Structures are given as structure tokens and as C-alpha cells.
Amino acid sequence: xxxxxxxxxxxxxxxxxxxxxxxxxxxxxxxxxxxxxxxxxxxxxxxxxxxxxxxxxxxxxxxxxxxxxxxxxxxxxxxxxxxxxxxxxxxxxxxxxxxxxxxxxxxxxxxxxxxxxxxxxxxxxxxxxxxxx
Amino acid sequence: xxxxxxxxxxxxxxxxxxxxxxxxxxxxxxxxxxxxxxxxxxxxxxxxxxxxxxxxxxxxxxxxxxxxxxxxxxxxxxxxxxxxxxxxxxxxxxxxxxxxxxxxxxxxxxxxxxxxxxxxxxxxxxxxxxxxx
DNA sequence: TCCGATTTTTCTTTGTAGGGCATAATCTCT
DNA sequence: AGAGATTATGCCCTACAAAGAAAAATCGGA
Numbered sequence: 001x002x003x004x005x006x007x008x009x010x011x012x013x014x015x016x017x018x019x020x021x022x023x024x025x026x027x028x029x030x031x032x033x034x035x036x037x038x039x040x041x042x043x044x045x046x047x048x049x050x051x052x053x054x055x056x057x058x059x060x061x062x063x064x065x066x067x068x069x070x071x072x073x074x075x076x077x078x079x080x081x082x083x084x085x086x087x088x089x090x091x092x093x094x095x096x097x098x099x100x101x102x103x104x105x106x107x108x109x110x111x112x113x114x115x116x117x118x119x120x121x122x123x124x125x126x127x128x129x130x131x132x133x
Numbered sequence: 134x135x136x137x138x139x140x141x142x143x144x145x146x147x148x149x150x151x152x153x154x155x156x157x158x159x160x161x162x163x164x165x166x167x168x169x170x171x172x173x174x175x176x177x178x179x180x181x182x183x184x185x186x187x188x189x190x191x192x193x194x195x196x197x198x199x200x201x202x203x204x205x206x207x208x209x210x211x212x213x214x215x216x217x218x219x220x221x222x223x224x225x226x227x228x229x230x231x232x233x234x235x236x237x238x239x240x241x242x243x244x245x246x247x248x249x250x251x252x253x254x255x256x257x258x259x260x261x262x263x264x265x266x
Numbered sequence: 267t268c269c270g271a272t273t274t275t276t277c278t279t280t281g282t283a284g285g286g287c288a289t290a291a292t293c294t295c296t
Numbered sequence: 297a298g299a300g301a302t303t304a305t306g307c308c309c310t311a312c313a314a315a316g317a318a319a320a321a322t323c324g325g326a
Contacts, residue, residue: 016300017299017301018299018300027287029287029289030287032301032302033286033288037286045301048294048295048296048301049294049300049301049302050295050299050301051301071206071213072210072213072214073206073207074205074206075285075286076205077204077205078205079205080205081205098232099231099232099235149275149276150277151274151275160312160313161275161276162312162314163311165276165277181276181277181319181320182319183277183319184276201311207310207311208311
């Protein structure tokens with residue numbers, strides 16, 4: 001049994017770089033190159049230095065792939081996104097502000113209903129949005 | 134009076150490429166280069182071919198500047214964003230879905246209030262969020 | 267206030283550093 | 297023998313900047 005360790009239910013634990021490259025339709029050299037650029041893309045290696053990719057490694061790779069190949073970020077831009085230094089831009093800000101205003105309004109509304117009216121209040125529906133941002 | 138036309142209240146209508154370049158802290162050649170890449174960045178020109186930038190031109194330029202210089206998009210990536218082919222990614226999707234659920238809930242709530250209760254309904258407050266996305 | 271001289275700004279065209287990989291050569295492991 | 301590793305090198309665009317010419321703005325003297 002090589003590096004594709006299998007459990008009794010035949011679930012693959014590790015992927016080789018060739019398999020990963022095929023999955024994403026890219027050259028293996030690109031995966032090695034990105035590895036130098038992104039800390040999140042450094043897989044475990046076996047005793048002889050062969051790369052062993054886990055599901056989590058694949059997810060990280062998918063994120064980088066989406067940012068760079070689909071959305072059109074530069075490598076530096078993708079790093080910024082991954083480091084969470086951005087996101088709060090453009091439309092996002094407006095949307096979040098809208099959500100906050102709505103939440104405030106809903107809280108006020110709930111208080112009004114609870115204090116003045118015998119109507120059944122859908123409490124959990126309100127609470128559902130309390131930790132959105 | 135040159136290209137900086139002024140109204141009686143001294144409001145500038147057009148900016149030269151040099152002024153624009155200074156505002157953004159970039160080389161004028163970059164502005165000309167971007168002009169070839171982005172349709173939205175083609176300002177009006179006077180009879181001799183000199184570029185005349187309006188406020189709107191500056192806003193468009195600001196958008197491109199943010200995407201390319203702040204967020205780290207490639208020029209192609211920035212084009213995609215501007216053409217609205219993307220945006221619906223990552224966190225955004227969840228936020229929009231939340232907004233839509235809230236809107237549906239609010240509409241239901243408004244109907245309930247209007248039909249069953251003599252409470253004053255803040256109609257415009259609801260309507261305010263009707264065209265968010 | 268008009269004219270020429272000088273400086274500044276803009277134009278278009280051309281040049282280029284480096285970002286983003288791929289390929290080549292060589293070696294190792296299995 | 298086939299896949300993977302490392303290192304070096306090659307290379308094509310992307311993303312601008314620089315160069316050179318032309319036009320516009322500023323200034324100084326008559």
C-alpha cells in the first residue's frame with residue numbers, strides 16, 4: 001500500500017501531487033510554485049519528501065484556485081484576502097450596514113410587541129440573525 | 134479661460150489628466166493605459182484631443198483603482214467584477230441570502246400587522262430595503 | 267495687450283522589469 | 297519504469313514607465 005492509506009471503509013486519506021494536479025486541471029509545477037507563495041498550501045511530507053495532501057489541503061488549494069484562476073486576483077491580492085485583511089469593501093459594507101439597521105429595527109419592534117401586545121412573537125426568528133457580523 | 138471651465142460659483146467641471154494623476158498619486162501614463170483596458174475610463178476629449186475628466190470619470194477611476202491597487206485584482210479580474218460577472222462569492226452569498234430571508238419575513242409580518250392589528254405600520258421602513266439586491 | 271521665449275503639460279509610441287508560471291536536467295524512491 | 301523531488305533556467309505576457317514630439321500655459325518686454 002503506497003501513500004494512499006485506506007481505512008477499512010476505503011476512504012482515501014492522502015492524495016499525491018499528481019492526483020491533485022489532475023483534479024484541478026493544472027500542472028504539478030504550479031502546485032509546487034504556489035506552495036512557495038502560500039503558507040496554507042504546505043502539505044505534510046513522508047519520510048522521503050513526497051507530498052501528502054489531505055482533504056483540508058485540497059480545500060485550501062481550492063480557495064487559492066478560485067481567487068487566482070476564477071476571480072482574477074493576483075497572487076499578492078489572494079494573500080491579502082486569505083489573511084483577512086480585506087473583504088470589508090464595496091457593496092459588502094453597504095449590505096452589512098443594512099443588516100445592522102434592520103437588526104436594530106427588529107429589536108425595537110420586538111420590544112414594542114412584547115411590551116404592548118399579546119401577539120405571539122417569533123423570537124427565534126429574530127435571534128437567528130444576531131451573530132451575522 | 135482654458136479647460137478648467139468654471140461656473141459662477143466656481144465649481145470645476147473638468148479635470149486634466151495631470152490633476153487626476155496627482156489626486157490618485159499615480160503616473161499619468163497609467164491612467165492612459167487603463168483607459169485602453171476599461172471602457173468605463175474613456176473621458177471626453179476637447180477639440181485638440183486633450184482629455185477632460187468629469188466627477189463621474191473620477192468615480193469610475195476610483196473603482197478601478199480600488200480593485201487593482203487596493204484589493205489586488207488583475208486587470209482582467211477587475212473587468213469581471215465591473216461587468217458584474219462575479220461578486221456572488223464567498224461570504225457575500227450568505228449575507229444576501231440572509232437579507233432575502235429577512236425581507237420575506239418582514240413582508241409576512243407587515244401583512245399580518247395590516248390585516249389583524251390597528252397598530253401603526255412603519256411602511257416606508259420596510260420599503261426601504263426592497264431593492265437592496 | 268500683443269509677441270516671442272521659456273517652461274510646463276499632454277500627446278502617442280516604444281521600451282522593459284518582473285509576475286507567473288513551464289520546461290529541462292538530474293536524482294531518489296518504490 | 298514511472299512518479300515525484302529539487303534546482304536552474306527560460307520565457308511569455310502583464311502592467312506599467314520612459315522618451316520624444318507637440319501643444320498649452322506662463323512670463324517679460326515693448
